Amino acid sequence: MSYFSDIYKGIKTLLTGMSVTGKYFLHSQKGGITQQYPDNRETLKMFERFRGEVVMPHDVNNQHRCTGCQKCELACPNGTIEIIWDRQVDPETGKKKKLIEKHIYHLGMCTMCGLCIEACPTDAIKWAQNYENSVYDRTTLTRVLNKPGSKLMPGVED
Amino acid sequence: METTTINNNFKSEEYFINMGPQHPATHGVLRLLLTIDGETIKKVEPDLGYIHRSIEKMCERDSYQQIVHLTDRMDYLSSNINNEAVCLAVENALQIEVPERVKVIRTIIGELTRIASHNLWWGVMGMDVGALTTYFYAFRDREMINDIFEETCGARLTMNYNIPGGLMFDIHPNFVKRVKEFITHFKTKLPEYDTLLTNNVIFQKRMRGVGMLSKEDAISYGASGPVGRGSGYSCDVRKLHPYSALDKVTFNEALRTEGDSFARYEVRIQEMWESMAIVEQLIDNIPEGDYQVETNAVIKLPKGEFYQKVETARGELGVYIISTGTKNPYRLKFRSPGFSNLSLLNHIAVGGKIGDLVASMATLDLVIPDIDR
Amino acid sequence: MNLSLSITKNIHDWLFNMMPETLASLVEMTLIALIYLTIFAVIGLFLVLLERKVAAWFQLRIGPNRVGYHGILQTMADALKLVSKELTGTVNADKFLYNLAPYFVIITALMALAVLPFSLEFQAFDINIGIFFLIAISSIGVIGILLAGWSSNNKFALIGAMRSGVQTISYELSVGLSLLTMILITGTLQLSEIVEVQRNGWLIVQGHIPAVFAFMIYMISGTAETNRAPFDLVEAESELGAGFHTEYSGMKFAYFFLAEFVNMFIIASIATTIFFGAWLSPFGITESLPWLGVFWFLGKTLILMFLMMWFRWTFPRLRIDQLLTLEWKYLLPLNLMNIVLMALIVWLNLTIQF
Numbered sequence: 001m002s003y004f005s006d007i008y009k010g011i012k013t014l015l016t017g018m019s020v021t022g023k024y025f026l027h028s029q030k031g032g033i034t035q036q037y038p039d040n041r042e043t044l045k046m047f048e049r050f051r052g053e054v055v056m057p058h059d060v061n062n063q064h065r066c067t068g069c070q071k072c073e074l075a076c077p078n079g080t081i082e083i084i085w086d087r088q089v090d091p092e093t094g095k096k097k098k099l100i101e102k103h104i105y106h107l108g109m110c111t112m113c114g115l116c117i118e119a120c121p122t123d124a125i126k127w128a129q130n131y132e133n134s135v136y137d138r139t140t141l142t143r144v145l146n147k148p149g150s151k152l153m154p155g156v157e158d
Numbered sequence: 159m160e161t162t163t164i165n166n167n168f169k170s171e172e173y174f175i176n177m178g179p180q181h182p183a184t185h186g187v188l189r190l191l192l193t194i195d196g197e198t199i200k201k202v203e204p205d206l207g208y209i210h211r212s213i214e215k216m217c218e219r220d221s222y223q224q225i226v227h228l229t230d231r232m233d234y235l236s237s238n239i240n241n242e243a244v245c246l247a248v249e250n251a252l253q254i255e256v257p258e259r260v261k262v263i264r265t266i267i268g269e270l271t272r273i274a275s276h277n278l279w280w281g282v283m284g285m286d287v288g289a290l291t292t293y294f295y296a297f298r299d300r301e302m303i304n305d306i307f308e309e310t311c312g313a314r315l316t317m318n319y320n321i322p323g324g325l326m327f328d329i330h331p332n333f334v335k336r337v338k339e340f341i342t343h344f345k346t347k348l349p350e351y352d353t354l355l356t357n358n359v360i361f362q363k364r365m366r367g368v369g370m371l372s373k374e375d376a377i378s379y380g381a382s383g384p385v386g387r388g389s390g391y392s393c394d395v396r397k398l399h400p401y402s403a404l405d406k407v408t409f410n411e412a413l414r415t416e417g418d419s420f421a422r423y424e425v426r427i428q429e430m431w432e433s434m435a436i437v438e439q440l441i442d443n444i445p446e447g448d449y450q451v452e453t454n455a456v457i458k459l460p461k462g463e464f465y466q467k468v469e470t471a472r473g474e475l476g477v478y479i480i481s482t483g484t485k486n487p488y489r490l491k492f493r494s495p496g497f498s499n500l501s502l503l504n505h506i507a508v509g510g511k512i513g514d515l516v517a518s519m520a521t522l523d524l525v526i527p528d529i530d531r
Numbered sequence: 532m533n534l535s536l537s538i539t540k541n542i543h544d545w546l547f548n549m550m551p552e553t554l555a556s557l558v559e560m561t562l563i564a565l566i567y568l569t570i571f572a573v574i575g576l577f578l579v580l581l582e583r584k585v586a587a588w589f590q591l592r593i594g595p596n597r598v599g600y601h602g603i604l605q606t607m608a609d610a611l612k613l614v615s616k617e618l619t620g621t622v623n624a625d626k627f628l629y630n631l632a633p634y635f636v637i638i639t640a641l642m643a644l645a646v647l648p649f650s651l652e653f654q655a656f657d658i659n660i661g662i663f664f665l666i667a668i669s670s671i672g673v674i675g676i677l678l679a680g681w682s683s684n685n686k687f688a689l690i691g692a693m694r695s696g697v698q699t700i701s702y703e704l705s706v707g708l709s710l711l712t713m714i715l716i717t718g719t720l721q722l723s724e725i726v727e728v729q730r731n732g733w734l735i736v737q738g739h740i741p742a743v744f745a746f747m748i749y750m751i752s753g754t755a756e757t758n759r760a761p762f763d764l765v766e767a768e769s770e771l772g773a774g775f776h777t778e779y780s781g782m783k784f785a786y787f788f789l790a791e792f793v794n795m796f797i798i799a800s801i802a803t804t805i806f807f808g809a810w811l812s813p814f815g816i817t818e819s820l821p822w823l824g825v826f827w828f829l830g831k832t833l834i835l836m837f838l839m840m841w842f843r844w845t846f847p848r849l850r851i852d853q854l855l856t857l858e859w860k861y862l863l864p865l866n867l868m869n870i871v872l873m874a875l876i877v878w879l880n881l882t883i884q885f
Contacts, residue, residue: 009359010359011359013357013358013359013362014358014359014360016353016357017353017354017355017357017358019353020350020353020354021291021354024295033294033297033298033301047305047308047309047312047330049308049309049310049311049312049327049330050308050312050313051312051313071455075223075224077220077224077227077228111227111316112312112313112316112318113224113226113227113230113316113318114312114318114326115223115224115227115318118321118326119455127312
């Protein structure tokens with residue numbers, strides 16, 4: 001008789017399996033778990049720690065906090081960050097000091113590991129939450145993070 | 159019937175088929191060279207190297223902080239546990255004692271990673287045996303874990319949250335609340351997995367008695383993780399050599415003695431329950447304290463050899479560092495669980511049908527970047 | 532001409548008044564062929580859309596919703612895309628058979644469509660061996676699949692084709708026997724007469740217990756006939772990539788794809804015809820309006836097709852030897868027992884008739 005009881009048990013497990021999918025079918029009108037991505041750009045909010053790309057915040061006077069210490073460049077595992085710096089005479093104190101000319105960031109090489117931001121002693125760079133990083137030309141992925149004509153914020157070096 | 163031998167390897171009824179590198183069942187770029195007689199598998203030769211990125215060599219170039227982010231890219235489904243392995247190895251070598259808070263958070267995140275990994279495996283397992291709906295149900299639940307990670311670590315898959323000496327930053331204020339939400343949610347969904355797939359008579363027929371692996375073979379092939387435990391080989395590193403906060407929690411080692419595909423399946427399902435139990439024990443009493451201890455900006459390991467093993471979702475991951483006292487390791491070797499688990503594929507698949515090969519390969523839960531590194 | 536081409540009597544009479552008999556028959560046949568081709572295309576495209584939507588709802592998704600209102604034109608767009616695609620092939624393929632295979636599959640599907648009684652008088656070809664014809668035709672389709680797999684010069688395709696052969700030969704038997712069980716009640720093979728018999732109650736009611744068994748066996752083996760999950764070993768995505776149509780692209784692939792869905796429709800409509808009274812309304816509530824029969828027919832078929840989709844999106848796939856075990860060890864013996872049971876019931880006049 002195990003022949004027939006096997007059939008009965010088999011069909012029973014199949015039907016209970018179908019009840020699971022059937023339950024979700026009946027509740028399907030809520031739209032499921034799909035996120036209709038390009039349509040929900042307005043409502044799509046990334047978490048505040050989301051690693052989109054590295055940016056250097058500037059204040060209203062076009063001043064940043066980067067002293068050019070190159071710790072981020074050293075921390076980076078794959079050469080994503082390049083800092084071109086120069087020793088210039090500070091007009092206020094008259095001393096020579098290290099100033100950045102360009103803080104170059106290759107987004108195309110970045111693995112979003114976050115070691116540069118962890119290493120930065122002056123919080124000059126931080127994560128931006130933008131999530132659409134694809135471009136048509138890869139040269140645009142190489143970004144200069146300090147804006148043209150920007151200066152070091154006073155008091156950062158202390 | 160007399161068989162004429164064409165060459166040393168092939169009999170006349172046998173033919174050769176190339177499964178992969180692009181094949182839906184190989185989950186990435188694994189290539190299997192199959193020798194088949196009709197539908198019966200005669201021989202399986204895995205061919206590797208399609209996603210080899212020489213991570214071990216890159217580690218010799220990088221500083222110890224930088225090595226951590228490379229381990230994310232090995233077994234990307236248990237990236238946090240990989241990170242933890244390297245950090246533990248470096249911390250042990252430096253003889254740093256990390257704060258209790260770090261240990262507890264590492265354990266919670268590690269167990270959540272394990273749930274996420276097993277969850278994805280369950281979905282893919284269903285897909286490999288032809289039940290496509292499981293994939294979406296698994297992803298629905300995995301999404302919640304990914305959100306927890308994204309809120310705390312900033313990334314969903316390659317977190318790089320651990321650094322030698324602790325964590326990169328403290329957990330997000332919402333972390334505890336979200337984890338509790340997930341646990342309550344997942345406790346209602348996991349029984350549903352059983353109703354949908356585990357108890358299904360077709361699934362049971364596909365899995366039971368297929369891909370047999372005895373305990374002796376499991377040990378001699380170096381199987382670890384759920385593959386070894388499905389054969390009755392008690393090999394849970396979390397039990398045998400507890401690390402982080404795992405010595406403070408009570409949990410059962412999921413163990414089956416059948417050694418077939420279904421045993422490996424059951425082990426993983428039970429591990430999801432056990433991992434939830436571990437998270438539940440820890441989540442309410444995360445001790446206060448620092449989230450990292452200060453280390454030197456340039457970490458130099460003392461001269462010598464250091465080994466640390468952890469239990470990833472796939473099995474035992476070993477990190478073996480040879481240091482000559484400089485800021486880079488002289489040699490770094492990862493003992494990846496997937497590699498040894500893959501090596502027994504030929505053993506368990508021969509004699510079965512093509513469908514059996516796919517089903518038993520799914521129960522090995524291979525992640526190809528972990529095998530190739 | 533012996534064919535009872537009686538879709539619309541008026542057009543028939545008008546054509547025969549207008550021109551000589553032979554020409555009129557030719558024109559009429561061409562017209563009917565065109566109508567059925569349209570039905571074929573519409574059913575195929577609609578079912579692909581329905582399958583995708585139903586699958587999405589089972590899987591907590593939304594499904595196609597971009598092209599047209601709620602994605603209603605999605606399959607049209609897909610078909611257009613497939614028409615415009617390049618027809619690729621393997622180098623050493625048997626070109627003649629390779630090109631012939633999709634037509635085999637699609638023509639058999641079309642031929643089966645011709646005998647289905649959509650409504651009173653809406654039946655292109657009311658042959659007196661209707662059921663026999665359907666069973667015979669549905670086995671020819673497998674030749675197309677075998678040819679496709681063989682001629683592609685691809686081992687994955689070949690394995691798929693061989694599996695298809697094994698599967699269809701086995702499950703033909705169950706389909707035939709479960710339909711035979713019901714023939715015991717009707718006593719005729721002609722589809723229109725089978726429908727007439729059901730005016731006294733649908734056959735699944737008339738035959739009660741053995742009829743329900745026969746229906747279950749028919750649905751299982753019918754699903755296997757159409758190569759759908761859980762019996763989709765022919766395509767077996769995770770094992771063979773795409774199975775027999777691995778090497779087909781563009782419109783040739785679309786033919787296989789459409790034929791698969793039309794075959795599903797045919798299997799469901801045979802079940803509707805044999806078990807659920809075809810176009811007859813329940814308790815004869817719309818008996819005065821025979822043209823409503825089309826909707827009853829399509830409605831019943833749709834429910835059965837939904838059942839098949841439900842199977843597909845819930846169950847894992849069987850292994851090839853388990854597939855054969857199911858047929859030869861379970862379905863076939865049960866089927867034979869069922870026939871004896873049904874014969875007893877008919878002999879003892881135990882059928883339920885209203």
